[in-house]
Amino acid sequence: MIVIICKKTIEGIYSGIYQAYEMKCDPADTRLALEEEYEPELFDECIEASTDPEKAVKVKRTLNREFGRENTRYLSYALVAGAADRADAVYHTIVVGLKRRLGFRVLENLADPYVMRVLELKRAVENEFLHLRGFLRFRELESGILYARMRPHHYVLELLMNHFEDRLPGEDFIIYDAERGIAGVHQKDMEIYYVNHIGDQEKGNTTVYSDEELIYSEWFRGFCKSIAIKERKNTDLQRQMLPLRFRSDMTEFL
């Protein structure tokens, strides 16, 4: 089995796919693995793929042309999932799609296990994005900046930043992905940018919230209590709709 090892970024994975085609690998005997997450197996023949923006762009252009923009977007959703097999699933989906000339219907080929896996990953990423779109909580710092912290399974930070840029154009805000140590920063009238390799801020416990923040968080906590109907109490349902893992960063559960 030939194993092409690529970087974890979307660019890195697209470069790896380019390399697999460039080397004319037999897809049935080729696997894409991610750096750091690769576990060597017997008879594996490893090839390290270099990340090359030019190659990545070429792959993306091909996907756009062959499968359409929407399907390409779905593939890139699958590529930001937290699962180790994401690169391989996307690679084989592309292989089948091109070989059978499925075009726009590439992701409708649900009987194929790789396509199914891609859709699963895409769904997981989408779901977590949809969850966090609602469950993310901003807290106002002393400086007036809104700060949100989260620990998502998947890399949904960029999706969230785009959502909140549209929603809060006049605000300065930061979303911090504590799982990956990446923060997205939005400043009024400026492009979003990302900062990598940040240690966990909470450890030093240095975050200082504004006076107003304390008031409004109290009010919201009170609101969440008074809006519940005690005759209908159903905490199982609450847990099903709002999983516990989100609650540690949510104002009303602090």
Added chain:
Amino acid sequence: MLQEDVESCLLDQGGLCIEENVPNAHAGELSEIQKNMKMDIMDKLSILSAAAKYDVACTSSGVERSGNGKTMGNTVAGGICHSFSSDGRCISLLKILLTNECIYDCKYCINRRSNDIKRTSFTPEEVCRLTMEFYRRNYIEGLFLSSGILCSPDHTMELIGETIYLLRTKYGFNGYIHVKAIPGASLELVRRVGFYADRMSVNLEFPTAEGLKKLAPNKHRKNILAPMRMIQNGIQDNKAEIVQYRNAPSFVPAGQSTQMIIGATQETDYQIMTIAENLYRKFDLKRVFYSAFVAVNQDKELPVLPGGVPLLREHRLYQADFLLRFYGYRAEELLDERHPNFNAFLDPKADWAVRHLECFPVEINRADYQSLLRVPGIGVKSAKRIVKARRLGTLGFDELKRLGVVLKRALYFITCNGRMMYPVRLEENYLIRNLTEKKNVVDEVSVRQMSLFDMQV
């Protein structure tokens, strides 16, 4: 009354908790005015949100509007749930009453005139500030504003209108707004409010006019239906207008909804479903909500429900409601005069299926979309996936499972390439037994050990 004591106790506790939770160090830092403002609004918020909690519609869906690049807010077609309260209901909007003062004396309502409860009101400015600050922190998706009837329906509607006008213009809020149209208010007032709201709703309160007359003596059926009709016509006119003039202001773009209280009056499920169906067909409603009756007052007109809040009944009505809206069922298919209430043990779709065995089994690889939708265990999503996926290859049971079909229920009603998953009999009693028992395996013989307790029937 005992009930009221409990209720006011609740409110007091709400106030107390909040005082305790504020760390003293921080309280010291706040100015005197801030403190006063804080307690004042906290009290109002807990009273007026507790008073609004029986309104069901907390959806933020139905309209997609991206941000304008300057002021705060956008809306998403699917709506966003921001939190869930301890009763498992979603918190999507800041759901409050403008005031809980009310001139009406509806028997079932906590805010009725004859109840001795704490009365208070928000000013429009207070509502706007709360909405903006909550929205900024991503607590909520927008505002849900309802109100008790202060002085007169017209006056109340004007106050509501003033509030959301302020929110849209002075504060530039571009998020979701749901307001109640007050029955009895002049239609012109309702119409003007509609240009600032995303969704409007008029509560039907009870399925039939008799129920309304008995339990809400100050409300009249025609005062409820008139604004409903007006909003419906307004939406239709507005759609035509927007086609002609792209920048015409939109009128209630997310449509209108309504709600009925279930279990306080004697209607059967069949009556309720027929009314819901008519509301969808004749009034183009987006949603009809069903609210299980919670006894907050004691009154001789109100029933005593020994089983507590009729949550299962409410659940069955919602299931049937979805069958009406997305599955192409008609109310008279699900229920009829001889069979007027839903089965407590089977959901309405499975119940329909076991009574119509002539339609089954359905062949997955050939049946049309409508027949697939009628199979228990196959929903809208999985039916669509099946239709797409079978174009590129035949489907077996393994694939179905991966497509999201609930085989536990579906296996009795489908074939893949002419085969059933297990040898099962299409026979009513056998199916009912297997669908209600919580187990996955089919007992092939389908003979049951007789039990002594069977005789008690």
